[in-house]
Amino acid sequence: MTTADEYKAEGNKYFAAKEFEKAIESFTKAIEASPQPNHVLYSNRSGSYASLKEYDQALKDAQECIKINPSWAKGYNRVGGAQFGLGNLEDAQKAYEECLSLDANNAQAKEGLKSVENSIKARNSSGDMGLGAIFRDPNLITKLKSNPKTSELMKDPDLVAKVLNIQANPQTNATQLLSDPRLMTIMATLMGIDMDFSAEGGEPSSKTEDDASKPEEKVETEKKEEPKPTEETKSETKPAAEGKKVDSEGDVEMKDAPQGDKEAADKAKAEGNTLYKQRKFDEAIAAYDKAWELHKDITYLNNRAAAEYEKGDYDAAVATCDKAVDEGRDMRADYKLIAKSFARLGNIYLKKDDLEQAVKYFDKSLTEHRTPDVLNKLRSTQREIKSREAQAYVNPEKAEEARLEGKEYFTKGDWPNAVKAYGEMIKRAPEDPRGYSNRAAALVKLLSYPDAVRDCDTAIEKDPDFIRAYIRKANAQLMMKEYSHCMETLNEAREKDSKLGGKNLHEIDQLFGRASTQRFQAIDGETPEQTMERVSKDPEIVQILQDPVMQGILSQARDNPAALQDHMKNPEVAKKVNMLVAAGVIRTR
Structure with missing residues (x-):
């Protein structure tokens, strides 16, 4: 059963990918699955609704959040954001002030309050609520259509008309802002206010800087490829996202990271990225070092580790990643950045063929932040470890000892120990079909027929000409009264054995006779006529009798029985004739 925490993690993943409808669906499931009301879940869903500009729903969830936990400061941030989106500036102001009364250092509330106060000030500065200055630009419509935040909204002709009306007569049409939340979005965009809100529980804001040229660690292969840009976590545009820590509620608290010359640091990093792509790794490392000295952001350390990795200096890359983790812990960096450091350590140890260490660090990365790529690497590495362990265990001599031991137990009738011994033989010689x-x-003796069939299938897969495996499989199927499958297995065995000299044909035919007799034998109290009528309705028998080719052969055999022997040389015809004989449709003297 999926838990509330699992649905919450799923919702956070969708939120980070900007799939807000799916995020809402996951958070709704989390709310339903939660054993008791959880304020964080309502907060997360409120943020998802706000990102879709559905401020009414965002406000309902935000209010439910603070109803469940009135002392949780961040709930009031959600209320403030939703009220601001609805154009209720005074209510938004109260919500942000309430948040700050509970948490005086809440950077998001400080920024939200500042934006609201600026909006109130602009509105009150003139009779047109300050719209004249905001909507003054003659290229306003063109800019709104090209802005990714408003381009979809501007596809509505009615909304475009409203914007033009406000632009033409802001004082008369100012009240339209209160009746259409889309106009508030447009106004906020023009004022440079961020109306997006991040999901709680560790997911970043959907708004990030454009940072496309970051070093990317390559997938571990022997083939050398051109280095690719990395997917380091992008810097938040809002000061509140410079650093984070997780509180006891599972939500993300914001903490200011060490300040420095961020602009110069990013410039140095960009230089490093260019050098990285040119495979000038020493120069790239120097550029990343410069960025780190200018501003303490472990993204620069992760990038330096990527360059050291590509250079082949794995020990240096390990030391850099360790430093990134330690520094990141001290400054409470975004857990995704620390996850990147751990993932890179995993890749380094994978390259060094230290699989146990690789698993250790991939697992640490997933503990910080779960991503499909790292999860796949973890599972692949674990499978490789098991494969190597199995290969190291292979020993033909030990396998033969186990086979003889199993044979001895089998002869004594000690079936459980026989199964155990043959299992050891399989581990020691996994490609030898005899073990299976x-x-x-032995499993047939223990009445474990399905397991016996599976072992026989594996033996046949290892050696398609191993007739004994077919016979044992047919025996197990006969015990399960799977007569049709049993006869199919025996027909396949007969065809294989005929090509190998026919040493087992007598045993195969005997077993086939038993299977066909049991399949078509009379049921207690059934007359011969009733038996024949039932058999004639068997789907396989009906199919054979309706086959035009078989009809021709049977018609010819009535006039010339010897001709049937010539047709029996065809394996398919022989199979069908034997089936009719077993069913009693064809009688032999």
């Missing part, structure tokens, strides 16, 4: 076939024989 012998274990199947």
Whole structure:
């Protein structure tokens, strides 16, 4: 059963990918699955609704959030954001002030309050609520259509007309802002106010800087490829997202990171990225070092580790990643950045063929932040470890000892120990079909027929000409009264054995006779006529009798029985004739 925490993590993932409808669906499931009301879940869903500009729903969830936990400061941030989106500036102001009364250092509330106060001031500065200055630009419509935040909204002709009306007569049409939340979005965009809100529980804001040229660690292959830009976590545009920590509620608290010359640091990083792409790794490392000295952001350390990795200096890359983790912990950096450091450590150890260490650090990365790529690497590395362990265990001599031990137990009738011994043989010689076939024989004695069939299938897969495996499989199927499957297995065995000299044909035919007799034998109290009528309705028999080719062969055999022997040389015809004989449709003297 999926838990509330799992639905919450799923919602956070969708929020980070800007799939807000799916995020809402996941958070709704989390709310339903939660054993008791959880204020963080309502906060997360409120943020998702706000990102879709559905401020009415965002406000309802925000109010439910603070109803559940009135002392949780961030809930009031949600209320403030939703009220601001609805154009209720005074209510938004009260919500942000309430947040600050509970948490005086809440950077998001400080910024929100500042934006609201600026809006109130602009509105009250003139009779037109300050719209004249905001909507003055003659290229306003063109700019709104090209702005990614408003381009979709401007596809509505009615909304465009409203914007033009406000632009033409802001004092008369100012009240339209209160009746259409879309106009508030447009106004906020023109004022440079961020109306997006991040999901709680560790997911970043959907608004990030454009940072496309970041070093990317390559997938671990022997083939050398051109380095690709990395997917380091992008810097938040809002001061509140410079650093984070997780509180006891599972939500993200914001903490200011060490300040420095961020602009110069990013410039140095960009230089490093260019050098990285040119495979000038020493120069790239120097540029990243410069960025780090200018501004303490572990993204620069992660990038330096990527360059050291590509250079082949794995020990240096390990030391840099360790430093990134330590520094990141001290400054409470975004957990995604620390996850990147751990993932890169995993890749380094994978390259060094230290699989145990690689698993350790991939697992640490997933503990910080779960991503499909790292999860796949973890599972792939774990599979490789198991494969190597199995290969290291292979020993033909030990396998033969286990086979003889199993044979001894089988002869004594000690079936459980026989199964155990043959299992050891399989581990020691996984490509030898005899181990699977012998274990199947012991499993039949223990009445474990499905397991016996599976072992026989594996033996046949290892050696398609291993007739004993077919016979043992057919025996197990006969015990399960799977007569049709049993006869199919025997027909396949007969065809294989005929090509190999026919040493097992007598045993195969005997077993086939038993299977066909049991399949078509009379049921207690059934007359011969009733038996024949029932058999004639068997789907396989009906299909054979309706086959035009078989009809021609049977018609010819009535006049010339010897001709049937010539047709029996065809394996398919022989199979169908044997089936009719077993069913009693064809009688032999």
